Amino acid sequence: MKNTTLAFLFVSPALLFLLAVLGWPLVQAVILSFQDVGVIGSEGHFVGLSNYAAVLGGGGFWYAFSRSIVWVLGNAVVQTALALVTALILNQKFPGVQIARTWVILTWIVPTVVVVIIWRWLLSTSGGMINPLLIQAGIVERPVGFFAGRDSAMASLILINSWRWFPFTALMMLAGLTRIPGDLYEAARIDGAGTWQRFRRITWPLLQPTLMVLGVVGTLLSFNVFDVIWLLTAGGPSGGTQTLPVLIYETAFKGYRLSEAATISVLTSILLMGFAFLTTRAMTATEASR
Amino acid sequence: MKRSWRQATALFGGLAAIAIIIGLPFWWVVTGSIKLPREIIQRQPTMFPHSFTLQHFEKLLQASDFPIYLLNSVIVALFSTAFTVLMALPAAYAFFRMEFPGRNTLYRTILLAYAFPGVVVLIPLYGLFAKVGLIDSPAALVIVNVALALPFSIWMMRSFLATVPREIEEAAVVDGAPTTTILVRILMPLIAPGIASVAIFAFISSWTEYLFASVLIVSDARRTIPVGFAGIIGQYQIDWGLLLAGATAAIVPVVILFALVGRWFVSGLTEGAVK
Numbered sequence: 001m002k003n004t005t006l007a008f009l010f011v012s013p014a015l016l017f018l019l020a021v022l023g024w025p026l027v028q029a030v031i032l033s034f035q036d037v038g039v040i041g042s043e044g045h046f047v048g049l050s051n052y053a054a055v056l057g058g059g060g061f062w063y064a065f066s067r068s069i070v071w072v073l074g075n076a077v078v079q080t081a082l083a084l085v086t087a088l089i090l091n092q093k094f095p096g097v098q099i100a101r102t103w104v105i106l107t108w109i110v111p112t113v114v115v116v117i118i119w120r121w122l123l124s125t126s127g128g129m130i131n132p133l134l135i136q137a138g139i140v141e142r143p144v145g146f147f148a149g150r151d152s153a154m155a156s157l158i159l160i161n162s163w164r165w166f167p168f169t170a171l172m173m174l175a176g177l178t179r180i181p182g183d184l185y186e187a188a189r190i191d192g193a194g195t196w197q198r199f200r201r202i203t204w205p206l207l208q209p210t211l212m213v214l215g216v217v218g219t220l221l222s223f224n225v226f227d228v229i230w231l232l233t234a235g236g237p238s239g240g241t242q243t244l245p246v247l248i249y250e251t252a253f254k255g256y257r258l259s260e261a262a263t264i265s266v267l268t269s270i271l272l273m274g275f276a277f278l279t280t281r282a283m284t285a286t287e288a289s290r
Numbered sequence: 291m292k293r294s295w296r297q298a299t300a301l302f303g304g305l306a307a308i309a310i311i312i313g314l315p316f317w318w319v320v321t322g323s324i325k326l327p328r329e330i331i332q333r334q335p336t337m338f339p340h341s342f343t344l345q346h347f348e349k350l351l352q353a354s355d356f357p358i359y360l361l362n363s364v365i366v367a368l369f370s371t372a373f374t375v376l377m378a379l380p381a382a383y384a385f386f387r388m389e390f391p392g393r394n395t396l397y398r399t400i401l402l403a404y405a406f407p408g409v410v411v412l413i414p415l416y417g418l419f420a421k422v423g424l425i426d427s428p429a430a431l432v433i434v435n436v437a438l439a440l441p442f443s444i445w446m447m448r449s450f451l452a453t454v455p456r457e458i459e460e461a462a463v464v465d466g467a468p469t470t471t472i473l474v475r476i477l478m479p480l481i482a483p484g485i486a487s488v489a490i491f492a493f494i495s496s497w498t499e500y501l502f503a504s505v506l507i508v509s510d511a512r513r514t515i516p517v518g519f520a521g522i523i524g525q526y527q528i529d530w531g532l533l534l535a536g537a538t539a540a541i542v543p544v545v546i547l548f549a550l551v552g553r554w555f556v557s558g559l560t561e562g563a564v565k
Contacts, residue, residue, distance in 0.1 A: 117534070
Protein backbone atom coordinates (compact mmCIF):
# COMPACT_ATOMS: atom_id res chain seq x y z
CA MET A 1 0.00 0.00 0.00
CA LYS A 2 1.33 3.45 -0.87
CA ASN A 3 0.58 4.72 2.57
CA THR A 4 3.56 7.08 2.69
CA THR A 5 2.47 8.99 -0.38
CA LEU A 6 -1.00 9.40 1.03
CA ALA A 7 0.37 10.57 4.37
CA PHE A 8 2.44 13.24 2.66
CA LEU A 9 -0.59 14.22 0.65
CA PHE A 10 -2.48 14.71 3.91
CA VAL A 11 0.14 16.77 5.72
CA SER A 12 1.34 18.83 2.78
CA PRO A 13 -1.49 21.40 2.63
CA ALA A 14 -0.99 22.32 6.28
CA LEU A 15 2.81 22.13 6.04
CA LEU A 16 3.18 24.18 2.88
CA PHE A 17 0.72 26.73 4.19
CA LEU A 18 2.60 27.15 7.48
CA LEU A 19 5.87 27.30 5.61
CA ALA A 20 4.59 30.12 3.41
CA VAL A 21 2.81 32.16 6.08
CA LEU A 22 5.08 31.63 9.09
CA GLY A 23 8.32 30.04 7.89
CA TRP A 24 9.16 32.25 4.96
CA PRO A 25 8.49 35.52 6.84
CA LEU A 26 10.85 34.33 9.57
CA VAL A 27 13.61 33.99 6.97
CA GLN A 28 12.67 37.41 5.64
CA ALA A 29 12.93 38.87 9.13
CA VAL A 30 16.51 37.62 9.38
CA ILE A 31 17.37 39.11 5.97
CA LEU A 32 15.71 42.38 6.97
CA SER A 33 17.83 42.57 10.10
CA PHE A 34 20.98 42.83 7.95
CA GLN A 35 19.57 45.70 5.90
CA ASP A 36 18.62 49.32 6.51
CA VAL A 37 14.93 49.40 5.63
CA GLY A 38 12.92 52.16 7.27
CA VAL A 39 9.37 52.61 6.02
CA ILE A 40 7.61 49.49 4.75
CA GLY A 41 8.12 48.96 1.05
CA SER A 42 11.28 51.06 0.73
CA GLU A 43 14.50 49.53 -0.64
CA GLY A 44 17.16 48.33 1.72
CA HIS A 45 20.93 47.92 1.48
CA PHE A 46 23.08 45.34 3.14
CA VAL A 47 24.59 46.84 6.27
CA GLY A 48 26.11 43.78 7.90
CA LEU A 49 25.89 43.59 11.66
CA SER A 50 25.47 47.29 12.29
CA ASN A 51 21.80 46.92 13.33
CA TYR A 52 22.80 44.33 15.87
CA ALA A 53 25.58 46.54 17.18
CA ALA A 54 23.17 49.46 17.52
CA VAL A 55 20.44 47.45 19.23
CA LEU A 56 22.73 45.60 21.62
CA GLY A 57 24.69 48.77 22.35
CA GLY A 58 21.61 50.89 23.06
CA GLY A 59 19.64 50.89 26.28
CA GLY A 60 16.13 50.38 24.85
CA PHE A 61 16.51 46.71 24.09
CA TRP A 62 17.93 45.82 27.47
CA TYR A 63 15.35 47.82 29.37
CA ALA A 64 12.53 46.15 27.42
CA PHE A 65 14.22 42.82 28.08
CA SER A 66 14.24 43.48 31.82
CA ARG A 67 10.56 44.49 31.72
CA SER A 68 9.79 41.29 29.81
CA ILE A 69 11.46 39.25 32.54
CA VAL A 70 9.38 40.99 35.22
CA TRP A 71 6.28 40.41 33.08
CA VAL A 72 6.97 36.69 32.55
CA LEU A 73 7.89 36.00 36.18
CA GLY A 74 4.91 37.95 37.52
CA ASN A 75 2.53 36.09 35.23
CA ALA A 76 4.10 32.76 36.09
CA VAL A 77 3.69 33.26 39.85
CA VAL A 78 0.16 34.68 39.79
CA GLN A 79 -1.17 32.31 37.15
CA THR A 80 0.36 29.18 38.62
CA ALA A 81 -1.01 29.93 42.07
CA LEU A 82 -4.52 30.76 40.85
CA ALA A 83 -4.58 27.92 38.33
CA LEU A 84 -3.37 25.29 40.79
CA VAL A 85 -6.07 26.13 43.33
CA THR A 86 -8.70 26.21 40.58
CA ALA A 87 -7.55 22.90 39.11
CA LEU A 88 -7.59 21.21 42.54
CA ILE A 89 -11.15 22.42 43.09
CA LEU A 90 -12.33 21.38 39.64
CA ASN A 91 -10.79 17.96 40.20
CA GLN A 92 -13.29 17.30 43.02
CA LYS A 93 -16.61 15.59 42.46
CA PHE A 94 -19.61 17.83 43.01
CA PRO A 95 -22.90 18.50 41.26
CA GLY A 96 -22.35 20.75 38.26
CA VAL A 97 -18.63 20.08 37.99
CA GLN A 98 -18.92 19.70 34.21
CA ILE A 99 -20.58 23.09 33.88
CA ALA A 100 -17.93 24.66 36.08
CA ARG A 101 -15.15 23.08 34.01
CA THR A 102 -16.67 24.42 30.80
CA TRP A 103 -17.48 27.97 31.84
CA VAL A 104 -14.39 28.62 33.90
CA ILE A 105 -12.65 29.44 30.62
CA LEU A 106 -15.00 32.36 29.91
CA THR A 107 -12.24 34.95 30.39
CA TRP A 108 -10.19 33.29 27.68
CA ILE A 109 -12.83 33.12 24.94
CA VAL A 110 -13.75 36.81 24.86
CA PRO A 111 -11.73 39.21 22.70
CA THR A 112 -8.81 40.92 24.42
CA VAL A 113 -10.38 44.26 23.65
CA VAL A 114 -13.34 43.26 25.81
CA VAL A 115 -10.97 42.30 28.61
CA VAL A 116 -9.38 45.70 28.17
CA ILE A 117 -12.71 47.53 28.35
CA ILE A 118 -13.77 45.54 31.41
CA TRP A 119 -10.63 46.39 33.37
CA ARG A 120 -10.19 49.95 32.14
CA TRP A 121 -13.66 50.60 33.41
CA LEU A 122 -13.43 48.67 36.68
CA LEU A 123 -10.08 50.26 37.53
CA SER A 124 -10.92 53.75 36.34
CA THR A 125 -10.88 56.56 38.90
CA SER A 126 -14.35 57.76 37.87
CA GLY A 127 -17.13 55.22 38.01
CA GLY A 128 -14.89 52.16 38.37
CA MET A 129 -15.89 49.54 40.91
CA ILE A 130 -12.49 48.69 42.35
CA ASN A 131 -11.52 52.05 43.81
CA PRO A 132 -14.71 52.53 45.87
CA LEU A 133 -14.35 48.96 47.14
CA LEU A 134 -10.76 49.58 48.22
CA ILE A 135 -11.75 52.85 49.90
CA GLN A 136 -14.68 51.21 51.67
CA ALA A 137 -12.44 48.41 52.90
CA GLY A 138 -10.09 51.08 54.26
CA ILE A 139 -7.15 49.88 52.17
CA VAL A 140 -6.64 53.22 50.44
CA GLU A 141 -7.87 56.75 51.18
CA ARG A 142 -8.08 58.23 47.72
CA PRO A 143 -8.73 56.61 44.32
CA VAL A 144 -5.63 54.88 43.00
CA GLY A 145 -4.38 55.52 39.46
CA PHE A 146 -3.55 51.92 38.68
CA PHE A 147 -1.80 52.74 35.41
CA ALA A 148 -0.10 55.91 36.60
CA GLY A 149 3.23 54.55 37.79
CA ARG A 150 5.66 52.22 36.03
CA ASP A 151 5.48 49.45 38.57
CA SER A 152 1.82 49.80 39.45
CA ALA A 153 0.97 49.71 35.74
CA MET A 154 3.08 46.58 35.35
CA ALA A 155 1.46 44.94 38.36
CA SER A 156 -2.04 45.82 37.14
CA LEU A 157 -1.28 44.41 33.70
CA ILE A 158 0.10 41.20 35.19
CA LEU A 159 -3.05 40.74 37.25
CA ILE A 160 -5.31 41.45 34.27
CA ASN A 161 -3.42 39.10 31.97
CA SER A 162 -3.42 36.43 34.65
CA TRP A 163 -7.16 36.86 35.06
CA ARG A 164 -7.49 36.15 31.35
CA TRP A 165 -5.15 33.15 31.27
CA PHE A 166 -5.38 31.34 34.61
CA PRO A 167 -8.51 29.34 33.69
CA PHE A 168 -6.75 28.01 30.60
CA THR A 169 -3.72 27.04 32.67
CA ALA A 170 -6.05 25.49 35.26
CA LEU A 171 -7.61 23.21 32.64
CA MET A 172 -4.15 22.09 31.54
CA MET A 173 -3.27 21.28 35.15
CA LEU A 174 -6.58 19.52 35.55
CA ALA A 175 -5.54 17.24 32.70
CA GLY A 176 -2.43 16.36 34.70
CA LEU A 177 -4.45 15.85 37.89
CA THR A 178 -6.94 13.46 36.29
CA ARG A 179 -3.99 11.32 35.22
CA ILE A 180 -3.03 10.61 38.85
CA PRO A 181 -4.57 7.22 39.72
CA GLY A 182 -7.31 7.45 42.34
CA ASP A 183 -6.10 4.28 44.15
CA LEU A 184 -3.07 6.21 45.33
CA TYR A 185 -5.29 8.59 47.30
CA GLU A 186 -7.39 5.69 48.54
CA ALA A 187 -4.31 3.86 49.79
CA ALA A 188 -3.00 7.00 51.45
CA ARG A 189 -6.34 7.59 53.13
CA ILE A 190 -6.36 4.07 54.53
CA ASP A 191 -2.86 4.66 55.86
CA GLY A 192 -4.26 7.71 57.64
CA ALA A 193 -2.74 10.50 55.54
CA GLY A 194 -4.49 13.88 55.90
CA THR A 195 -5.51 16.23 53.09
CA TRP A 196 -2.31 18.22 53.25
CA GLN A 197 -0.14 15.10 53.35
CA ARG A 198 -1.92 13.62 50.36
CA PHE A 199 -1.34 16.82 48.45
CA ARG A 200 2.30 17.06 49.53
CA ARG A 201 3.20 13.40 48.92
CA ILE A 202 1.04 12.44 45.94
CA THR A 203 -0.46 15.38 44.04
CA TRP A 204 2.54 17.70 44.12
CA PRO A 205 5.25 15.24 43.00
CA LEU A 206 3.06 13.57 40.37
CA LEU A 207 2.02 16.94 38.98
CA GLN A 208 5.64 17.99 38.42
CA PRO A 209 5.89 16.86 34.76
CA THR A 210 2.69 18.77 33.90
CA LEU A 211 3.90 21.85 35.77
CA MET A 212 7.24 21.79 33.97
CA VAL A 213 5.67 21.53 30.54
CA LEU A 214 3.27 24.33 31.48
CA GLY A 215 6.22 26.35 32.74
CA VAL A 216 7.85 26.25 29.32
CA VAL A 217 4.69 26.71 27.26
CA GLY A 218 3.30 29.35 29.60
CA THR A 219 6.54 31.32 29.57
CA LEU A 220 6.55 31.41 25.78
CA LEU A 221 2.86 32.30 25.62
CA SER A 222 2.99 35.08 28.17
CA PHE A 223 6.27 36.43 26.82
CA ASN A 224 4.56 36.90 23.47
CA VAL A 225 1.47 38.66 24.83
CA PHE A 226 1.04 41.94 23.03
CA ASP A 227 -2.54 43.14 22.74
CA VAL A 228 -3.45 43.45 26.42
CA ILE A 229 -0.38 45.58 27.08
CA TRP A 230 -0.70 47.65 23.94
CA LEU A 231 -4.38 48.42 24.43
CA LEU A 232 -4.12 49.25 28.12
CA THR A 233 -0.88 51.19 28.43
CA ALA A 234 0.78 51.17 24.98
CA GLY A 235 4.02 50.39 26.83
CA GLY A 236 3.79 53.37 29.17
CA PRO A 237 4.04 55.14 31.48
CA SER A 238 7.59 56.09 30.47
CA GLY A 239 8.32 52.64 29.09
CA GLY A 240 7.36 50.85 32.30
CA THR A 241 5.32 48.20 30.51
CA GLN A 242 7.27 48.16 27.28
CA THR A 243 8.07 44.48 26.91
CA LEU A 244 9.97 43.22 23.87
CA PRO A 245 6.92 42.52 21.66
CA VAL A 246 5.64 46.04 22.38
CA LEU A 247 9.06 47.50 21.58
CA ILE A 248 9.18 45.59 18.28
CA TYR A 249 5.69 46.76 17.29
CA GLU A 250 6.42 50.33 18.18
CA THR A 251 9.75 50.39 16.37
CA ALA A 252 8.24 48.90 13.22
CA PHE A 253 4.81 50.46 12.95
CA LYS A 254 5.08 53.71 14.90
CA GLY A 255 8.76 54.54 14.46
CA TYR A 256 9.01 53.17 10.89
CA ARG A 257 12.38 51.56 11.54
CA LEU A 258 11.65 48.17 10.04
CA SER A 259 15.16 46.76 10.01
CA GLU A 260 15.79 47.75 13.60
CA ALA A 261 12.51 46.07 14.58
CA ALA A 262 13.51 42.95 12.65
CA THR A 263 16.83 42.91 14.48
CA ILE A 264 15.10 43.05 17.87
CA SER A 265 12.74 40.30 16.61
CA VAL A 266 15.62 38.03 15.68
CA LEU A 267 17.36 38.61 19.01
CA THR A 268 14.11 37.95 20.86
CA SER A 269 13.53 34.75 18.89
CA ILE A 270 17.04 33.55 19.67
CA LEU A 271 16.39 34.20 23.37
CA LEU A 272 13.11 32.28 23.30
CA MET A 273 14.49 29.37 21.29
CA GLY A 274 17.46 29.16 23.64
CA PHE A 275 15.13 29.12 26.62
CA ALA A 276 12.87 26.46 25.09
CA PHE A 277 15.84 24.33 24.06
CA LEU A 278 17.59 24.48 27.44
CA THR A 279 14.46 23.83 29.50
CA THR A 280 13.28 20.90 27.38
CA ARG A 281 16.81 19.45 27.55
CA ALA A 282 16.81 19.84 31.34
CA MET A 283 13.37 18.24 31.47
CA THR A 284 14.36 15.19 29.46
CA ALA A 285 17.46 14.90 31.64
CA THR A 286 15.42 14.80 34.86
CA GLU A 287 12.97 12.35 33.28
CA ALA A 288 15.88 10.07 32.35
CA SER A 289 17.42 10.23 35.81
CA ARG A 290 14.20 9.02 37.43
CA MET B 291 -16.72 9.64 48.65
CA LYS B 292 -17.83 11.41 51.83
CA ARG B 293 -16.59 14.82 52.85
CA SER B 294 -16.36 16.31 56.29
CA TRP B 295 -18.24 19.61 56.68
CA ARG B 296 -14.90 21.42 56.77
CA GLN B 297 -13.91 20.03 53.40
CA ALA B 298 -17.32 20.84 52.00
CA THR B 299 -17.05 24.42 53.24
CA ALA B 300 -13.57 24.78 51.74
CA LEU B 301 -14.80 23.43 48.42
CA PHE B 302 -17.82 25.68 48.40
CA GLY B 303 -15.76 28.71 49.43
CA GLY B 304 -13.22 28.01 46.71
CA LEU B 305 -15.90 27.64 44.07
CA ALA B 306 -17.56 30.84 45.19
CA ALA B 307 -14.23 32.68 45.02
CA ILE B 308 -13.58 31.45 41.48
CA ALA B 309 -17.11 32.35 40.43
CA ILE B 310 -16.67 35.86 41.82
CA ILE B 311 -13.23 36.43 40.32
CA ILE B 312 -14.39 35.31 36.88
CA GLY B 313 -18.05 36.21 36.90
CA LEU B 314 -18.28 39.52 38.75
CA PRO B 315 -16.40 41.63 36.16
CA PHE B 316 -18.69 40.23 33.46
CA TRP B 317 -21.75 40.89 35.60
CA TRP B 318 -20.71 44.52 36.08
CA VAL B 319 -20.11 45.02 32.39
CA VAL B 320 -23.32 43.39 31.21
CA THR B 321 -25.48 45.17 33.79
CA GLY B 322 -23.54 48.40 33.20
CA SER B 323 -24.58 48.34 29.57
CA ILE B 324 -28.22 48.91 30.51
CA LYS B 325 -27.60 51.61 33.12
CA LEU B 326 -28.18 55.29 32.45
CA PRO B 327 -24.93 57.25 31.84
CA ARG B 328 -25.12 59.02 35.19
CA GLU B 329 -25.43 55.73 37.03
CA ILE B 330 -22.45 54.31 35.14
CA ILE B 331 -20.06 57.04 36.29
CA GLN B 332 -21.64 57.62 39.67
CA ARG B 333 -19.16 57.83 42.52
CA GLN B 334 -20.76 55.03 44.50
CA PRO B 335 -21.22 52.18 42.00
CA THR B 336 -24.29 49.98 42.16
CA MET B 337 -24.23 46.20 42.17
CA PHE B 338 -27.67 45.90 40.61
CA PRO B 339 -28.86 48.44 38.05
CA HIS B 340 -31.20 51.09 39.43
CA SER B 341 -32.01 52.45 36.02
CA PHE B 342 -32.81 50.78 32.74
CA THR B 343 -32.12 51.99 29.23
CA LEU B 344 -31.35 50.56 25.84
CA GLN B 345 -29.89 53.82 24.60
CA HIS B 346 -26.34 52.47 24.53
CA PHE B 347 -27.34 49.55 22.35
CA GLU B 348 -29.35 51.84 20.09
CA LYS B 349 -26.36 54.10 19.69
CA LEU B 350 -24.10 51.10 19.12
CA LEU B 351 -26.26 49.72 16.35
CA GLN B 352 -27.29 52.99 14.72
CA ALA B 353 -24.64 55.63 15.28
CA SER B 354 -21.43 53.58 15.45
CA ASP B 355 -19.65 51.31 12.99
CA PHE B 356 -20.09 48.37 15.32
CA PRO B 357 -22.52 46.44 13.06
CA ILE B 358 -19.94 46.58 10.24
CA TYR B 359 -17.17 45.40 12.57
CA LEU B 360 -19.41 42.61 13.77
CA LEU B 361 -20.18 41.47 10.23
CA ASN B 362 -16.48 41.61 9.25
CA SER B 363 -15.55 39.60 12.33
CA VAL B 364 -18.16 36.96 11.60
CA ILE B 365 -17.08 36.57 7.96
CA VAL B 366 -13.37 36.37 8.77
CA ALA B 367 -13.99 33.96 11.64
CA LEU B 368 -16.20 31.63 9.58
CA PHE B 369 -13.71 31.39 6.71
CA SER B 370 -10.79 30.96 9.10
CA THR B 371 -12.65 28.18 10.87
CA ALA B 372 -13.51 26.35 7.64
CA PHE B 373 -9.96 26.42 6.27
CA THR B 374 -8.42 25.49 9.61
CA VAL B 375 -10.62 22.40 9.90
CA LEU B 376 -10.03 21.43 6.27
CA MET B 377 -6.26 21.50 6.72
CA ALA B 378 -5.96 20.30 10.31
CA LEU B 379 -8.04 17.18 9.87
CA PRO B 380 -6.02 15.32 7.21
CA ALA B 381 -2.76 16.54 8.73
CA ALA B 382 -3.71 15.28 12.18
CA TYR B 383 -4.79 11.95 10.71
CA ALA B 384 -1.45 11.56 8.98
CA PHE B 385 0.49 12.59 12.08
CA PHE B 386 -1.31 10.36 14.56
CA ARG B 387 -2.57 7.44 12.49
CA MET B 388 -0.04 6.93 9.71
CA GLU B 389 3.65 6.18 9.43
CA PHE B 390 5.94 8.24 7.28
CA PRO B 391 9.59 9.28 7.44
CA GLY B 392 10.26 12.49 9.36
CA ARG B 393 6.89 12.40 11.08
CA ASN B 394 8.04 13.34 14.58
CA THR B 395 10.44 16.00 13.41
CA LEU B 396 7.77 17.65 11.27
CA TYR B 397 5.24 17.53 14.10
CA ARG B 398 7.65 19.19 16.50
CA THR B 399 8.62 21.83 13.96
CA ILE B 400 4.96 22.73 13.53
CA LEU B 401 4.50 23.28 17.26
CA LEU B 402 7.56 25.53 17.23
CA ALA B 403 5.36 28.16 15.58
CA TYR B 404 4.19 29.30 19.02
CA ALA B 405 7.69 30.01 20.22
CA PHE B 406 7.87 33.22 18.21
CA PRO B 407 6.10 36.48 19.01
CA GLY B 408 3.48 37.13 16.32
CA VAL B 409 4.97 40.53 15.66
CA VAL B 410 8.16 38.86 14.37
CA VAL B 411 6.20 37.37 11.48
CA LEU B 412 4.04 40.43 11.02
CA ILE B 413 6.81 42.72 9.80
CA PRO B 414 7.90 40.66 6.74
CA LEU B 415 4.35 39.46 6.16
CA TYR B 416 3.21 43.03 5.73
CA GLY B 417 5.76 43.44 2.95
CA LEU B 418 4.74 40.17 1.29
CA PHE B 419 1.04 40.99 1.44
CA ALA B 420 1.71 44.47 0.05
CA LYS B 421 3.41 42.90 -2.99
CA VAL B 422 0.45 40.66 -3.79
CA GLY B 423 -2.17 43.28 -3.00
CA LEU B 424 -3.58 41.65 0.11
CA ILE B 425 -3.28 44.65 2.41
CA ASP B 426 -6.68 45.85 3.61
CA SER B 427 -8.28 42.59 2.48
CA PRO B 428 -10.22 40.23 4.76
CA ALA B 429 -8.46 37.38 2.95
CA ALA B 430 -5.19 38.49 4.57
CA LEU B 431 -6.74 38.05 7.99
CA VAL B 432 -8.12 34.64 7.09
CA ILE B 433 -4.67 33.50 5.92
CA VAL B 434 -3.03 34.70 9.12
CA ASN B 435 -5.71 33.32 11.42
CA VAL B 436 -5.54 29.88 9.83
CA ALA B 437 -1.77 29.81 10.18
CA LEU B 438 -1.98 30.81 13.84
CA ALA B 439 -4.69 28.25 14.67
CA LEU B 440 -3.37 25.29 12.67
CA PRO B 441 -0.56 23.96 14.89
CA PHE B 442 -2.71 23.94 18.03
CA SER B 443 -5.65 22.45 16.12
CA ILE B 444 -3.56 19.56 14.84
CA TRP B 445 -2.30 18.93 18.36
CA MET B 446 -5.82 19.01 19.75
CA MET B 447 -7.10 16.36 17.30
CA ARG B 448 -4.65 13.90 18.81
CA SER B 449 -6.76 12.86 21.80
CA PHE B 450 -9.90 12.52 19.69
CA LEU B 451 -8.22 10.31 17.13
CA ALA B 452 -6.83 8.22 19.97
CA THR B 453 -10.36 7.34 21.13
CA VAL B 454 -11.13 5.61 17.82
CA PRO B 455 -10.10 1.93 17.95
CA ARG B 456 -7.74 0.99 15.15
CA GLU B 457 -9.82 -2.13 14.46
CA ILE B 458 -12.51 0.00 12.86
CA GLU B 459 -10.13 1.28 10.23
CA GLU B 460 -8.56 -2.14 9.79
CA ALA B 461 -11.96 -3.71 9.21
CA ALA B 462 -12.68 -1.09 6.57
CA VAL B 463 -9.33 -1.76 4.91
CA VAL B 464 -10.13 -5.46 4.74
CA ASP B 465 -13.42 -4.58 3.13
CA GLY B 466 -11.38 -2.82 0.48
CA ALA B 467 -12.50 0.72 1.20
CA PRO B 468 -10.01 3.38 0.03
CA THR B 469 -8.38 5.44 2.81
CA THR B 470 -10.20 8.65 1.92
CA THR B 471 -13.53 6.84 2.23
CA ILE B 472 -12.48 5.54 5.62
CA LEU B 473 -11.68 9.07 6.71
CA VAL B 474 -14.88 10.63 5.50
CA ARG B 475 -17.50 7.94 6.07
CA ILE B 476 -16.29 6.10 9.13
CA LEU B 477 -13.91 8.32 11.04
CA MET B 478 -15.63 11.68 10.66
CA PRO B 479 -18.76 10.85 12.66
CA LEU B 480 -16.63 9.28 15.39
CA ILE B 481 -14.42 12.31 15.84
CA ALA B 482 -17.18 14.90 15.43
CA PRO B 483 -16.48 16.29 18.93
CA GLY B 484 -12.86 16.78 17.91
CA ILE B 485 -13.87 18.61 14.78
CA ALA B 486 -16.16 20.79 16.87
CA SER B 487 -13.28 21.54 19.24
CA VAL B 488 -10.96 22.55 16.45
CA ALA B 489 -13.69 24.66 14.90
CA ILE B 490 -14.41 26.50 18.12
CA PHE B 491 -10.72 27.09 18.76
CA ALA B 492 -10.23 28.47 15.26
CA PHE B 493 -13.32 30.63 15.60
CA ILE B 494 -12.27 32.04 18.96
CA SER B 495 -8.70 32.77 17.94
CA SER B 496 -9.94 34.59 14.86
CA TRP B 497 -12.62 36.38 16.89
CA THR B 498 -10.05 37.70 19.36
CA GLU B 499 -7.11 38.40 17.02
CA TYR B 500 -5.91 41.98 17.34
CA LEU B 501 -2.24 42.33 16.38
CA PHE B 502 -2.39 41.35 12.70
CA ALA B 503 -5.79 42.91 12.14
CA SER B 504 -4.49 46.22 13.48
CA VAL B 505 -1.76 46.43 10.85
CA LEU B 506 -3.06 44.52 7.83
CA ILE B 507 -6.41 46.30 7.69
CA VAL B 508 -6.30 49.98 6.87
CA SER B 509 -9.80 51.22 6.11
CA ASP B 510 -12.33 51.59 8.88
CA ALA B 511 -15.09 49.74 6.97
CA ARG B 512 -13.04 46.52 6.89
CA ARG B 513 -12.06 46.39 10.53
CA THR B 514 -12.94 43.51 12.80
CA ILE B 515 -14.36 44.00 16.30
CA PRO B 516 -11.07 43.97 18.25
CA VAL B 517 -9.46 46.70 16.15
CA GLY B 518 -12.57 48.72 15.37
CA PHE B 519 -13.47 48.68 18.99
CA ALA B 520 -10.03 49.67 20.17
CA GLY B 521 -10.43 52.74 17.97
CA ILE B 522 -13.51 53.75 19.92
CA ILE B 523 -11.63 53.40 23.23
CA GLY B 524 -8.90 55.69 22.01
CA GLN B 525 -11.25 58.59 21.44
CA TYR B 526 -10.82 61.61 23.65
CA GLN B 527 -14.11 61.50 25.51
CA ILE B 528 -14.73 57.94 26.63
CA ASP B 529 -18.38 56.95 26.25
CA TRP B 530 -18.51 54.11 28.77
CA GLY B 531 -22.12 53.24 28.05
CA LEU B 532 -21.32 52.65 24.40
CA LEU B 533 -18.21 50.62 25.23
CA LEU B 534 -20.03 48.44 27.76
CA ALA B 535 -22.83 47.79 25.29
CA GLY B 536 -20.23 46.92 22.65
CA ALA B 537 -18.38 44.64 25.04
CA THR B 538 -21.63 42.88 25.87
CA ALA B 539 -22.45 42.51 22.18
CA ALA B 540 -18.97 41.10 21.46
CA ILE B 541 -19.29 38.54 24.26
CA VAL B 542 -22.67 37.19 23.15
CA PRO B 543 -21.67 35.33 19.93
CA VAL B 544 -18.83 33.40 21.57
CA VAL B 545 -20.98 32.61 24.58
CA ILE B 546 -23.71 31.17 22.35
CA LEU B 547 -21.16 29.16 20.41
CA PHE B 548 -19.61 27.94 23.63
CA ALA B 549 -22.95 26.96 25.10
CA LEU B 550 -23.48 24.68 22.12
CA VAL B 551 -20.09 22.99 21.81
CA GLY B 552 -17.99 24.28 24.71
CA ARG B 553 -18.16 20.96 26.50
CA TRP B 554 -16.33 19.23 23.65
CA PHE B 555 -13.81 21.98 23.42
CA VAL B 556 -12.87 21.77 27.08
CA SER B 557 -12.60 18.00 26.97
CA GLY B 558 -10.42 18.33 23.87
CA LEU B 559 -8.26 20.80 25.70
CA THR B 560 -7.83 18.76 28.86
CA GLU B 561 -7.55 15.34 27.26
CA GLY B 562 -5.23 16.58 24.54
CA ALA B 563 -2.76 17.41 27.27
CA VAL B 564 -2.80 13.80 28.41
CA LYS B 565 -0.21 12.14 26.27
